[in-house]
Amino acid sequence: MRATPKLSIALTALLCCALAPGLALSRELPDFTGLVSENGPAVVNISTKQSASVSQSLRGFSVPDLPEDSPLNDFFRHFFGEEGEIPDDTFQSRSLGSGFFVSQDGYVLTNSHVVEGADEIIVRTSDRREFVASLIGIDKRSDIALLKVDGENLPAAKIGSSKDLQVGEWVLAIGSPFGFESSATAGIVSAKGRSLPSENYVPFIQTDVAINPGNSGGPLFNLSGEVIGVNSQIYSRTGGFMGLSFAIPIDVAMDVVSQLKTKGRVSRGWLGVLIQDVTRELAESFGMDQPKGALVAQVLPDSPAAAADMRPGDVILRYNGTEILASSSLPPLVGETAVGATASLDVLRSGKRVQLKVRIGELPEEEALASSGGAPEQEAANRLGIVVRDLTPEQRKQLGAEKGGVLVESLEAGPADQAGLNVGDVILMLDNQPVSSIADFNRILAGIDPGRSVATLVQRGEGRMFYAIKVPKE
Template identity: 55%
Template structure:
């Protein structure tokens, strides 16, 4: 009896082990995307555009100034091969991309760059039905465009929308689109990173994936494993023009904010603070009294901006805005951009090693941020042996470029020493040093004499029109 019980217990233990082993294997295996593709393939569309040729191209096949006179012996020959220049040419396909059905009443989403400058937009569905779409609105900064087709009697299949805020790095995702014109191609991968900022798109916290995205995928949906759209495939990083393992998608929450604004007001507006910012390095963190690199360092405050009105200064480190933490400088533009126009927001900053809170009323981001100019020239020139550099007063042109109420010195010469090690270069304009505004070359030398040693000192420089902080350290 005892042996029977022992044998039974061993069999039960073996069965339990097999069940657990099977479950672990299933969890560790690759996901099956077949149902996801079958359920959502019909909601993905192919988008092509047509653009009319320019007047010059429509009127003559020859370069300007080299037109063939009428009545020449070759007139019939060129008309046969190039067409009659007096007859307008038909619009030609100029763009190919992807999109998806947002709702059954005919709203379609794609990228702005897919339909940019198009005279006609054609949407092709999975059953090969083609419809001309109306462009309701597009936003270049977020690269989102909203289209509308007449969907009466079509029974369109629409996608389900997810929440991009719930995404996690390492999560499986799937893209469906038309790479190189190969319709309804499915590619899969994982989320590589979240909140990526690209140089040309600072208002979009991109989703980075390793999903294979190529020309033609633009505007197509990015799905999670629940079959929900969590982004629009928009860009790739490539040195060859093809896929290299780094793709970027616009989060669906950003997309829907754009859609809601286009539907309600016909255009997209964004919040504006009016500061030029940079990342905080380890050396700069020390110089500004931070325990570690974090926040957005203000290198310039734009004249007349909300930031200037609120009292922001170059050298402030923005750590929180509107109760949202700013870990890196790239976090700030999307936060400010999605803040309601006219809203009074609070910013927590570090200034001169002290925490402060500023109140700022966010304004609408202008199309062109212009800086006023004008001032008078100076001619002083001085050398500082401790920093191993030579500075001179600003020229009239430099003062005009910097604008009113702004001053500084030009770096004329750099020798081997602390300034060179900090990254200061000839031609840089030094605007402040150790959080003290630079007035002219003579004052700069006086300030430099009293700089502490063996301590990271912030130096604000302007180079090629952009301001940035550098960390200077003077040895004993």
């Protein structure tokens, strides 16, 4: 059938309407060419030289006792001599990473793991100039290092802020993955405020930007050409990129840079508590409508929290007015608080809201955990399916439980076993009440209504954690 002129016009208009969203979308996709050309010169390649001895590299290796006619004897004699001793010769190892100028007078920001232990640090620019850098300082907790090279009018990157960064926002990384200098990769912000097992005081930016070995220390840019992060880590099962990359927020990094410049070290706020997430079962035991906050499992002795009368079982709901939804969000807030400042905490304690004022201390280099006679009394299995016994004075001292606790002697199939308790655990609190003996334990357990979930504070090794045990209905 032949189309009339009016029909052709209508079809053309309909086709244009259908294609319009796609055309508009294509126009909205970012063009990174200008961003790369403008900011690429500020990004540098970093190589290091480290002296290591053969004996260090082979520490723990011993020459096997082989039969005299073994063909491997000649091999081991060649490398280790007649006596089988490992030589103490030295060799040079090298590492590669990235960094960027943060000032025109030669300050370079990178990751601490890129330059740690280096005997010599070489900074190479995109126009092939090379500088020998001096190390101003490193901060292992944030994985930030500050270097200095002699130079003037160097191409410094424009520093932005990560506070207004939005999930879904386009970002660009420039670095030297696998030694390929000035490589640009792009993606989006996948999440903010990520806490990683290796570091609780940095609220990492998660992206899907392709980051690989050698990108470490390089900048992460927003579309305005501002550095909003320092690429630091990847999550990988293979050692290569798998879609999960993590960057240090530039606000955190520049605070470290400022402290390293002025005093050569970094100080952070410290509360002095060990915390954990509030699970659904624990929230039920605390009478909470939903699981949120940071549950205090242990208050370290002589800490700011101890001075403020914070207690195990407290649930921190707000810190200086900021709501704490997950326990991982608390350490960065405490860490960025000035040492000596007073912080306000909203705490849930025994079903009631309590406000505490804490004078924040300085985070130690390594946080330390709270380091007569007769046979101990032992109890038969109870309705939780556990057998507990009193601790001897020697056990209390050894386990760091001198103020109380009962030892889990054995477990039967039951609520405690299902909740995750193990033989050898020390029960310090039951239903938010301290346990100092079997008599205390039995008294508290007798007063718990069947069908309830009760919070149980357990010490396992040097760590402490709450478990929710559901008391069975009779």
